[in-house]
Structures are given as C-alpha cells and as structure tokens.
Amino acid sequence: xxxxxxxxxxxxxxxxxxxxxxxxxxxxxxxxxxxxxxxxxxxxxxxxxxxxxxxxxxxxxxxxxxxxxxxxxxxxxxxxxxxxxxxxxxxxxxxxxxxxxxxxxxxxxxxxxxxxxxxxxxxxxxxxxxxxxxxxxxxxxxxxxxxxxxxxxxxxxxxxxxxxxxxxxxx
Amino acid sequence: xxxxxxxxxxxxxxxxxxxxxxxxxxxxxxxxxxxxxxxxxxxxxxxxxxxxxxxxxxxxxxxxxxxxxxxxxxxxxxxxxxxxxxxxxxxxxxxxxxxxxxxxxxxxxxxxxxxxxxxxxxxxxxxxxxxxxxxxxxxxxxxxxxxxxxxxxxxxxxxxxxxxxxxxxxxxxxxxxxxxxxxxxxxxxxxxxxxxxxxxxxxxxxxxxxxxxxxxxxxxxxxxxxxxxxxxxxxxxxxxxxxxxxxxxxxxxxxxxxxxxxxxxxxxxxxxxxxxxxxxxxxxxxxxxxxxxxxxxxxxxxxxxxxxxxxxxxxxxxxxx
Numbered sequence: 001x002x003x004x005x006x007x008x009x010x011x012x013x014x015x016x017x018x019x020x021x022x023x024x025x026x027x028x029x030x031x032x033x034x035x036x037x038x039x040x041x042x043x044x045x046x047x048x049x050x051x052x053x054x055x056x057x058x059x060x061x062x063x064x065x066x067x068x069x070x071x072x073x074x075x076x077x078x079x080x081x082x083x084x085x086x087x088x089x090x091x092x093x094x095x096x097x098x099x100x101x102x103x104x105x106x107x108x109x110x111x112x113x114x115x116x117x118x119x120x121x122x123x124x125x126x127x128x129x130x131x132x133x134x135x136x137x138x139x140x141x142x143x144x145x146x147x148x149x150x151x152x153x154x155x156x157x158x159x160x161x162x163x164x165x166x167x168x169x170x171x
Numbered sequence: 172x173x174x175x176x177x178x179x180x181x182x183x184x185x186x187x188x189x190x191x192x193x194x195x196x197x198x199x200x201x202x203x204x205x206x207x208x209x210x211x212x213x214x215x216x217x218x219x220x221x222x223x224x225x226x227x228x229x230x231x232x233x234x235x236x237x238x239x240x241x242x243x244x245x246x247x248x249x250x251x252x253x254x255x256x257x258x259x260x261x262x263x264x265x266x267x268x269x270x271x272x273x274x275x276x277x278x279x280x281x282x283x284x285x286x287x288x289x290x291x292x293x294x295x296x297x298x299x300x301x302x303x304x305x306x307x308x309x310x311x312x313x314x315x316x317x318x319x320x321x322x323x324x325x326x327x328x329x330x331x332x333x334x335x336x337x338x339x340x341x342x343x344x345x346x347x348x349x350x351x352x353x354x355x356x357x358x359x360x361x362x363x364x365x366x367x368x369x370x371x372x373x374x375x376x377x378x379x380x381x382x383x384x385x386x387x388x389x390x391x392x393x394x395x396x397x398x399x400x401x402x403x404x405x406x407x408x409x410x411x412x413x414x415x416x417x418x419x420x421x422x423x424x425x426x427x428x429x430x431x432x433x434x435x436x437x438x439x440x441x442x443x444x445x446x447x448x449x450x451x452x453x454x455x456x457x458x459x460x461x462x463x464x465x466x467x468x469x470x471x472x473x474x475x476x477x478x479x480x481x482x483x484x485x486x487x488x489x490x491x492x
Contacts, residue, residue: 003322011337015231019223026195028230032314039337040317078199081192082206088213092220107228125194126229132194147194151186154222161221 001049009052010039010059015104016097017063023089024067024080029129034066060090102165110160118153125150182218189219193226289359289375290457290483293329294318306358306456315353319477323384324436328479333382336461336476354460355478362403362453364485373448375400377425378482379459380439383432384475392476393462395428396442398483403453417456422449432461432476439479448485457483 010017014035022031038059042049049055064086071077081089096103111119124130124138132150136143191197192205209216294311306312311334319335320327327333336353361368381394405420417424427444461476 007337015224015227018227019220022193022223022227023219026193028226031227032230036314036317043317043319076195079195079197079202081202082210085206085209085216088209089216089219091213092216093223096220096224103224104228107225108232111229111232122225122229126226132191132196147187147190151183151190154190154218154225155182155186157225158218158221 001046001051001055003043003046005052006042006046006049006055007039009055010042012100013056013059013097015100016093017059020060020090020093021063021067023086024064025070026080027129028126030070031067034063034070037066038063064090099165102168103161106161106164106168107157109164110157113160114153114156118149121146121149122153185215185218186222189222192219193222287364287485288482289361289364289455289485290357290481292357292481293327293479294332294334295330306356308358308360308454311355311357313353313355316355323475325382325384325475325477327477328380328382328439333477333479334459336478352460352462353476354458357457357481359455359457359483360453361448361455368448368450368452368485372487373450374445374486375448375455376443376445376482376484376486377427377457378441378443378480379457379478380441380480381429381432381459381461382436382439382477382479383434384436385434386475388434390463391430392432393428393430394432394440394442394476394478395426395458395460395462396444396481397424397426397458397460398444398446399424399456399458400446400449400452401454401456402451417458421456422452423447436475455483457481 017038018028018031018035021034022028025031025034041062042055042059049058068077068080071080080086111122114122121135121139124135125132130138132143132146135141135146139146141149188197188201188205192202197205209219292311313334316334316336318332320331320333322335325333334355336355375398377396377398379396383392386392399417399421400423401417401421423446425444425446427442429440429442432440459478459481461478
C-alpha cells in the first residue's frame with residue numbers, strides 16, 4: 001500500500017475514526033489527538049497493510065485502544081461505555097461511512113439553517129471545547145438547561161439531516 | 172418523521188443522557204445503565220453515533236474559515252473615531268497601521284542593534300504535534316500536519332525531519348480558490364523578554380521554508396507565514412478558539428505569503444516577515460499555512476506540502492528620523 005493511498009484512506013475516514021475515539025475519550029480535541037497518533041503509527045507500519053480495508057480495521061481498533069489508554073491513565077476508566085456497547089456503536093458508525101460525504105454536506109446545510117444563537121452554542125461546546133459547567137456560567141443558564149438545549153439541537157440536526165438525505169435519495 | 176408523544180419523550184431523554192455522556196458528565200452508575208441500554212437495544216447507538224459525528228463535524232467546520240482579518244479592535248475607540256474626519260491623521264495612522272500590521276516595515280527601520288533568537292526549529296526534536304484547542308508554549312499545534320522524514324522526493328531543508336501538511340476539511344463542496352487551508356501554530360511566551368520589548372524599536376522577524384512534492388500541473392498551492400502579537404489577557408490558552416483569539420484579539424499581525432509553490436521538490440521557498448512589536452506584547456503566535464489556490468471539485472489532500480526551518484528572532488532597531 002503506498003503512503004499516499006494510506007494517508008488518503010485514513011483521512012477520508014477521519015470523521016468516523018475521530019467519532020469512535022470521541023466516544024471513548026469524550027473530548028473532541030483529545031479524539032483528534034488520538035486520530036493524529038493513529039495516523040503517525042499507520043505511517044510507521046505502512047508495510048504491514050495490504051489493502052484499505054485492513055488499514056481501516058487496524059485504525060479503528062488502534063483509535064479505540066489509544067483512547068482507552070488515555071482514559072485509564074486519567075483514572076476515568078469506569079466512566080466509559082462497556083466493550084459490548086462500544087462494539088455496537090462501532091457497527092453503527094461503520095454503516096455511516098458509505099454515505100459520509102452526503103451526511104457531512106447535509107449537516108453543513110442544516111447547521112447553516114440554525115439560528116445564530118444555537119449555532120454558537122454548538123460551536124462553543126464542540127469547537128472551543130467548553131464544558132457544560134463553563135457554558136452555564138458563560139451563558140448564564142443552569143446546566144440542565146444547557147444539556148436540554150444541546151440535546152434538542154442534536155435531535156433537530158438529526159431530523160434535518162435525515163430529511164435531506166431522504167430527499168436526495170428520492171431525487 | 173412521525174412519532175407519538177411517548178416515543179418523542181424517550182428520544183429526548185436518550186438524547187439528553189447521551190449528550191451528557193459525550194460531555195464526560197455522567198456518573199459511573201449512569202454509564203453502567205447506559206451501557207446496558209445500548210447493549211440491549213443496539214439501534215439506540217444510532218443516536219449516539221449521530222451526536223458524535225455532529226460534534227466532530229461542527230468542530231471541523233469551525234476550523235475551516237478564511238484567514239483571520241487584520242484587526243484593529245484593540246485600538247482605543249477614540250483613535251478610530253478620529254480617523255473619519257481628519258485626513259492628515261488618517262495618513263499618519265495609515266503609516267502606523269502599516270508598521271504594526273504588515274510586514275512592510277523595512278523602509279522605516281535602521282540597521283539592527285541587538286538580536287535574540289526565540290525559535291530555531293527544524294522539527295528534529297518534535298515527537299508529535301498536538302491538536303488540542305488551546306496553545307501551549309513551545310509545542311506545535313495542528314489538526315492538519317504530521318512530522319515526517321524525507322519522502323516523495325523531498326528532503327528536509329535542515330536535519331532529517333520536516334512538517335508535512337495533510338489536508339484541510341473533508342466536506343464535499345466545490346471549493347473556490349483559497350478556501351482550503353491547512354495550518355500549524357506555535358505559541359511563544361515573550362514575558363521573559365520584557366526588557367527587550369521596552370521602547371518602540373523592537374522588531375520580531377519570522378522566517379519559514381516551504382516545499383512540495385511534484386503535484387499535477389493544473390493544481391496550484393500557496394503558502395504563508397504569519398505572526399500575531401497578543402497580550403496575556405487574550406492569549407489563547409483557555410478553551411477559546413485560536414482563530415477567534417487571533418482574528419479578534421491580536422494586538423498586531425504580519426504575514427508573508429507566496430501564492431504559488433513551485434513544482435520542484437529539490438528547492439525550498441523561504442518566506443520572511445517582520446513586525447514592530449506593541450510594547451504590551453506577552454505572546455507571539457506563529458502560524459504556518461498551506462492553501463489550495465485553484466478551484467477544486469473536491470477537498471484537496473495536501474499529501475506533499477511541507478514546512479521546515481522556522482526561525483523567530485527579536486531585533487532592536489532605531490526608528491528612522
């Protein structure tokens with residue numbers, strides 16, 4: 001497998017791989033660090049990958065294991081989902097990979113449709129990495145209200161994405 | 172989607188507990204309960220997968236943004252107000268802005284008097300990069316780069332390692348020129364150099380080398396090196412996004428860019444920029460970036476774009492009469 005193909009393969013799967021690590025480390029920036037480490041390790045052991053499927057399977061397992069190591073070092077191992085639940089999640093994430101580009105584009109359009117205030121809340125949470133306690137302080141709302149707002153926004157986005165994907169399929 | 176009230180409430184409750192799990196805010200008991208629920212009903216993992224992907228994509232979209240505009244919002248408002256009615260002041264301020272915000276300061280300075288090296292990095296001792304949102308002094312931060320050795324016909328400009336830019340974003344939109352960027356940041360703490368900064372004649376000089384492996388003739392890539400001055404209050408060391416801190420809170424910035432990397436892997440292209448430092452500068456942020464400079468149908472992967480030999484120094488120069 002050429003280095004260029006390996007990098008392209010892993011970068012194409014980046015959202016799915018980062019999401020898998022995110023489920024373990026529960027910090028999107030730490031999950032990106034995990035992905036970066038996976039990429040570095042993959043480049044070092046490029047010769048052992050015969051095809052893209054094998055490289056991706058290795059990357060998935062490595063990302064999870066690196067995430068678990070990180071959580072264990074932080075003494076928070078009992079705060080992550082069971083292996084069986086993580087396996088079930090992996091299966092679901094894997095199913096999204098074929099339609100990843102369409103989903104990402106649909107998500108972009110759905111995000112653009114959100115009111116500025118909602119988009120800003122999501123950006124602060126996931127881009128700036130603000131914890132809900134911080135958001136509560138910054139936005140002067142109680143933590144429960146922040147959780148409710150975020151979870152509602154996730155559902156709104158989910159519905160919007162599903163509708164866009166369905167419309168694309170019908171078209 | 173049609174749902175009865177009970178199903179909707181279940182979904183809302185599930186979304187809330189998953190949102191709390193993803194935030195790392197569930198108790199051990201709640202995590203056990205959630206694990207059991209997901210094991211029992213694997214279909215409920217769909218919503219968790221969705222929330223995780225949304226978080227990742229929101230983060231990614233927020234990172235894909237135009238280069239921060241040169242800012243002047245830290246200047247006193249009365250300065251800005253005065254520019255609207257005093258043409259002479261406008262001209263003078265224009266020169267001052269030029270000195271503060273651009274690299275074109277050569278015409279205003281005398282030969283150097285003293286020189287302090289702040290950074291001389293060929294990535295030899297950099298084991299990895301971090302992609303955390305906050306910047307730590309003396310650590311390169313990038314979501315879009317790795318440290319590599321010689322490859323694809325490109326030899327490091329110095330030593331045996333160099334920084335390799337990988338990509339910028341992953342969405343499927345057609346991109347107009349310059350919409351894709353890959354970048355790397357480095358924070359320098361200037362507080363130990365307080366004595367050097369006293370006075371109005373302190374200039375920071377930044378230089379970096381860029382190169383690319385052979386790429387298709389119909390593609391075009393640009394590169395740039397930027398330097399931003401920040402005070403301690405606005406240093407991006409908290410959860411604040413780097414782009415926001417730099418575009419809104421920097422005291423001054425300068426940039427040097429090359430709009431077209433050559434197609435010769437043997438030759439490195441050196442960019443340099445300079446900036447007169449505001450006296451209250453506590454930190455500098457160095458930013459290296461590669462941009463796609465052609466309309467593309469899909470996201471380019473910068474598999475063969477490199478940076479090496481980054482040097483930052485302080486020089487004290489007298490102002491010209």
